[in-house]
Amino acid sequence: MENKLQELKTRLLEYSDLSFVGAVLGWDQSTYMPPAGAEARARQSSLVGKLAFERLVDPAVGHLLDDLRPYEESLPYDHDDAALIRNARRSYERYVKVPVNLVGELLEHTALTYSKWAEARPANDWARMEPLLEKTLDLSRRYAECFPGYDHIADPLIDMADYGMKAQDVRRVFAELREGLVPLVKAITSQAPTDDSFIYSQYPQAAQLAFGEKIIKQYGYDFQRGRQDLTHHPFMTKFAWGDVRITTRVREDDVRDALFSTLHEAGHALYEMGINPAYEGTSLDGGTSAGVHESQSRLWENIVGRSREFWDHYYPDLQAAFPDQLRGVTVDQFHRAINKVTPSLIRVDADEVTYNLHVMIRFDIELALLEGSLAIKDLPEMWNSRYASDLGVTAPDHRDGVLQDVHWYGGLIGGAFQGYTLGNLLSAQFYSKALEAHPQIPSEIGQGKFDTLHAWLKANIYQHGSKFTAPELVQRVTGGSLQVQPLLNYLRTKYGALYTL
């Protein structure tokens, strides 16, 4: 049995290593690759992805999993080996249903689409992306249809990212959240607007990057095991336990953009860096779901990084780094500015209160596209009409409208967005549990100390990797299931004070 388990691990490691190699190709494509490298890179990424996939669904893996069932059943549910075999089986049984040629086609198509999007977005060129997106939708449908028996065609795609969730679960959660958010947005936006003009001075790139990197080092991001580079659409990526990288982008006319993206991606990275190193290359490696992953990026970006305690400590440093730009601006004014609530066009720039409304628009659109009730050609119109009705704003162009998010242009349509809002919900749930255990956390944040919080998250969430499913993990950590109220409570308390509601 020991030999069988070792053979399974060897096979999983080869799958994992090829996936990591694909991640290196993707990282380079998004950071440094010269424009003319795109065509061959798409072909190479697709090849590596196919080789990885072939290893995932090798019939020999199926046989090993059969042979290992008695061993698995002899172990406690929480035993690492049991979880490893269980996860490997879930993944095998899922992906063995997908033809390898479809995977190859999808990989090649999305790599190419990404590189076209990187040019088309700045050029505001929707027409160029439309036919590519038609094909993405077709491929996404074909992918979902590999899993017959779904309630909604999006279910298999949602389940891949957020195991255990279906479209109807997400809809129910989103409806409850919307009910709490809409009156909060209305109450806030009826007040006089916050002055945040100083946010838009000139902030030189190098000083912005240095400031963010200093903070994430204090968060616990280990630069011996990672680095930060520039890209179009920031992301975290992992090539090994010892190599977990983040990317950011800088707008010199907006001091928030690079900083909060760095804090956000560092949150994802802390999760991956905190996984038990013994899990490397196994089915326990990696964060357990899109939602739980996002809970960590949002926790470090928002709950910590936009808190008053945080800025009581760091604002003097920021002011010292940008003395001309922030002359005469108090910490109170700065803290209000970075928490200004205003319905806007760009999801990743949205404040915490309106952010989830952006996600809901995308989620509804994904479902409509997959169902066939919305055609790609009508997507920009639907996008604009939903922004008008839900947020009261209209994009002047496609660049800041339907072309803004990379997801549909670098992957599947379906399953890409719900995790953002699930993550926000979970960030508030997890943080309130951390506070119950360690009420001193906010005052430590006020001293630039993050050890207690980081250690609690590592012990309760990070170290486990994918050992527990998201619902299992939420149960273990919070004693219950996914809840909407903790986020609403957090938002009402924080913004109630900021806006004196």
Place this chain on the structure above:
Amino acid sequence: MENKLQELKTRLLEYSDLSFVGAVLGWDQSTYMPPAGAEARARQSSLVGKLAFERLVDPAVGHLLDDLRPYEESLPYDHDDAALIRNARRSYERYVKVPVNLVGELLEHTALTYSKWAEARPANDWARMEPLLEKTLDLSRRYAECFPGYDHIADPLIDMADYGMKAQDVRRVFAELREGLVPLVKAITSQAPTDDSFIYSQYPQAAQLAFGEKIIKQYGYDFQRGRQDLTHHPFMTKFAWGDVRITTRVREDDVRDALFSTLHEAGHALYEMGINPAYEGTSLDGGTSAGVHESQSRLWENIVGRSREFWDHYYPDLQAAFPDQLRGVTVDQFHRAINKVTPSLIRVDADEVTYNLHVMIRFDIELALLEGSLAIKDLPEMWNSRYASDLGVTAPDHRDGVLQDVHWYGGLIGGAFQGYTLGNLLSAQFYSKALEAHPQIPSEIGQGKFDTLHAWLKANIYQHGSKFTAPELVQRVTGGSLQVQPLLNYLRTKYGALYTL
């Protein structure tokens, strides 16, 4: 037959793409990878290398080559398809003799050794490298022994880099060259030393990089198809026809280091960028031998980049970039300084006259190690004694002694060095042919114009990729074989004038 050829091309493309993927991993490892990423990267590089190798020696390739023989024989020797099949056969017949496990072991070992070397060299830590190098030597011998029937055990390794050459051919050529070099070095070093103190002022990194990149753009290096990054030991690498990158390193206390490394690697890159794009991913892709490749790096670095005409044009720009550092220094003084001949410790910093003596030391040592007449433990002593006898200098430490060159620490021992001197010889042969065709080239260089030279090299050398073997190419271009005299003539003329011999 069309189908068979297409199938061969498909298989070669997959091999080529996996090799390019391995090159991406290597580039990242040498440029940006955080230290803790090394262990997994070694494993991943080895895996990709093995997958590539398996495709190279797949028995199906052997069958296709058999099937394609009648077609090949029906074509003129110079036909692209004939050359493609011929090269694929040569490569198949060579590598099918090497067990895939040996390849995997070698790849993993050399990737790890490279990362240890990157730490051990600055730490002057020979002891750490000694056991790794023992294993490298063992693997190199085992590799060579896959090709029984050699005259010298180094022959198979030399042949892989410089097809058609054996140890005894290299020795003969090197002996003839040494006979010409030694009196030249003696004549020069008996003169009063050149003042080059201004070379060692402080030259800020960004301005150094910008200056070098401006020049290589004028050489014809296409930044849409490439980029330059920083590394320890500069190299050129290729991921596709559209992605040919170079790396450099900067010493702020030596204005030569980054500049001439940039010109050197750009020379390699111009060769790869100039290959017929129809050859991408076939057995015609890539420069034809180490020696011919090096002829291009040395041509653009030295024959062009250290010429008086070149600096008559560019020195005012350099002086404008570094006005304080070069105040009062004339173009004549600068040109003499960058061509100062002085026996020294570091190969890559050596002047054109003494450079080949460094190569000869390494070549002789490689042969002795492979033969078994020199043990790894005695390597530092042998290194130092050869430097004392051949160049009259002694390294104060291993860092600038036996640890200086990456080659043995990132690949095989054997076949790694002769190409450098073969390249110097060929650079002079090729350049004299270009001058015969276009005598105006030096005066164009004096105007910062390189089109005529670049176009001649592209037409005569670059476009062909590996279509012709090095001996065939030399025959086509020069009408004869590899010669020592053109380099000696070039050196005697240039340094005769500089030192008034």
